[in-house]
Amino acid sequence: MIKLSSPFALAPMAGMTDSAFRRLVKRQGGCGLVVTEMVSSEGLVRGIDRTLEYAEFTEEERPVAVQIFGGDPEKMARAAQEVEKMGADIVDVNMGCPVPKVAKHSAGCSLMREPEHAAKIIKAMTRAVSIPVTVKMRAGWNDREVNAPELARMLERVGAAAIAVHGRTAAQCYTGRSDWDLIARVARAVSIPVYGNGDCIEPTELLQRLAETGVAGVLVGRGVLRNPWIFAQAAAVSAGQPAPEVSLADRGRFLLEYIDLLLNQRLNEPMGFRHQATTVDIWQDDEAGLAQDTAEDIGRACENGGPTFRPDESLAHAYPPARGRQRWVINKVRALSAWYTRGLDGGSHLRVAINQTESIPALRQTIASFFFR
Numbered sequence: 114m115i116k117l118s119s120p121f122a123l124a125p126m127a128g129m130t131d132s133a134f135r136r137l138v139k140r141q142g143g144c145g146l147v148v149t150e151m152v153s154s155e156g157l158v159r160g161i162d163r164t165l166e167y168a169e170f171t172e173e174e175r176p177v178a179v180q181i182f183g184g185d186p187e188k189m190a191r192a193a194q195e196v197e198k199m200g201a202d203i204v205d206v207n208m209g210c211p212v213p214k215v216a217k218h219s220a221g222c223s224l225m226r227e228p229e230h231a232a233k234i235i236k237a238m239t240r241a242v243s244i245p246v247t248v249k250m251r252a253g254w255n256d257r258e259v260n261a262p263e264l265a266r267m268l269e270r271v272g273a274a275a276i277a278v279h280g281r282t283a284a285q286c287y288t289g290r291s292d293w294d295l296i297a298r299v300a301r302a303v304s305i306p307v308y309g310n311g312d313c314i315e316p317t318e319l320l321q322r323l324a325e326t327g328v329a330g331v332l333v334g335r336g337v338l339r340n341p342w343i344f345a346q347a348a349a350v351s352a353g354q355p356a357p358e359v360s361l362a363d364r365g366r367f368l369l370e371y372i373d374l375l376l377n378q379r380l381n382e383p384m385g386f387r388h389q390a391t392t393v394d395i396w397q398d399d400e401a402g403l404a405q406d407t408a409e410d411i412g413r414a415c416e417n418g419g420p421t422f423r424p425d426e427s428l429a430h431a432y433p434p435a436r437g438r439q440r441w442v443i444n445k446v447r448a449l450s451a452w453y454t455r456g457l458d459g460g461s462h463l464r465v466a467i468n469q470t471e472s473i474p475a476l477r478q479t480i481a482s483f484f485f486r
C-alpha cells in the first residue's frame with residue numbers, strides 16, 4: 114500500500130511527461146503521483162536503449178509509476194519485474210491507448226475488447242512482482258462497447274491495486290467530453306481506489322470532480338501541460354486559500370529550467386539516471402506519434418493570441434543550428450510549447466518563434482524576451 118500526499122496525479126503523456134517535466138511539476142507542489150510516458154514491455158524485456166531511458170526516473174519524483182504497454186502476459190510480467198528492479202513504486206498498465214500501432218497488437222485500448230486476456234495479463238503481473246500493479250483504461254472501445262465498470266471489477270479480482278479511467282472511448286480519441294458519470298460508476302463498482310481523468314483545466318475542476326464523483330483522486334494531463342501549477346493551485350483552494358498567482362516571469366523560468374534539466378540529465382549519480390540512450394531519435398517510438406500529432410492539432414487550435422510579442426527574427430541566424438542532444442531538447446521544448454502557450458496573450462506568436470529557433474541560445478533568448486518583458 115502506497116500513501117500519496119495528494120489525490121492529484123500527473124497523467125502519463127508520451128513525448129511530454131519525461132523525467133525533467135515530472136520533476137518540475139513536483140517542485141511546484143500539490144502533485145501526489147507522477148507516471149512516466151508509456152514504455153514498451155518488449156523494449157524493457159529486451160533491454161532496448163531508448164525504452165530504458167524512457168522508463169528512467171529520479172529520486173525526487175517519488176512516488177513514481179512506470180507505465181508499460183503490451184499484450185503478452187508473460188512478457189508483461191517480465192517487464193513488470195524489470196520495472197520493480199529499477200526501483201519504481203508502481204507499475205501501471207496502459208489499456209487506453211487508441212493509436213493503431215499500439216492497439217493492433219492486443220495492447221493499449223484493444224485490451225478492453227478482450228477482458229479475459231486483460232485479466233490474464235494483470236494476474237501474471239501481480240504474481241510476478243510485489244509492487245502494486247495499476248491499470249489506466251478508457252470508458253471502452255466505442256459507444257456500443259462501454260465496459261469500464263465490468264472490466265475494473267474483473268481486474269480488481271485478479272489483483273489490480275488501483276484503476277484510472279479516462280472517460281472517453283477509443284473511438285472518440287480526444288473528441289467530445291470525458292464522461293465523469295461513467296467514471297463515478299466505476300468508482301462505485303470496485304473497492305480499490307479509482308482515479309478519474311479527462312478535461313480538467315481549472316484548479317477548481319479538480320476539487321469539484323473529487324467531491325462529486327466518489328473517486329479517490331484525479332489524474333490530469335493536458336491541463337498540466339498548459340499550467341504546471343494546477344496541482345499547487347488546487348491544493349491551496351482546497352485549504353481555503355487563494356490559488357497562488359503565476360506571473361509571466363514564473364512561466365518563463367519554468368521553460369528555462371526545463372531546458373537546463375533536459376540538457377543536463379546526469380548519469381550514475383544518486384539523484385540521476387542509471388540509463389541514457391546513446392542516440393537521440395526522439396520521435397522514433399510508437400506512442401510518440403500520438404504526442405506529436407495531438408500537440409500539432411492543439412497548436413493549430415490556439416491561433417488566438419494577441420499581437421503583443423514580436424520575435425527578433427535576426428536570432429534565427431545568429432547561432433549555428435543545434436545537433437544531437439541540443440536538437441532533441443529544442444524538439445522537446447517545441448512540443449511542450451504547443452500546449453504551454455495556449456491562452457497566453459501573444460502565445461501563438463511565441464509558439465511560432467520557438468518553432469523557428471534552431472539553437473539553444475536563440476531558444477533561451479526567445480523565451481526571455483517574451484516572458485521577462
Ligand SMILES: Cc1cc2nc3c(=O)[nH]c(=O)nc-3n(C[C@H](O)[C@H](O)[C@H](O)COP(=O)(O)O)c2cc1C
Pocket residue numbers: 124125126127128129150151180207208209210249279310311312313332333334335336400403404405407408
Ligand atoms: C500528448 C499526449 C500523450 C499521451 N500519452 C499517453 C500515454 O503514454 N499513456 C496513457 O495512458 N495515456 C496517454 N495520454 C492520455 C492522457 O494520459 C489522458 O488520459 C488524456 O489526455 C485525457 O486527460 P486530460 O484531459 O487531463 O488531458 C496522452 C495524451 C496526450 C495529450
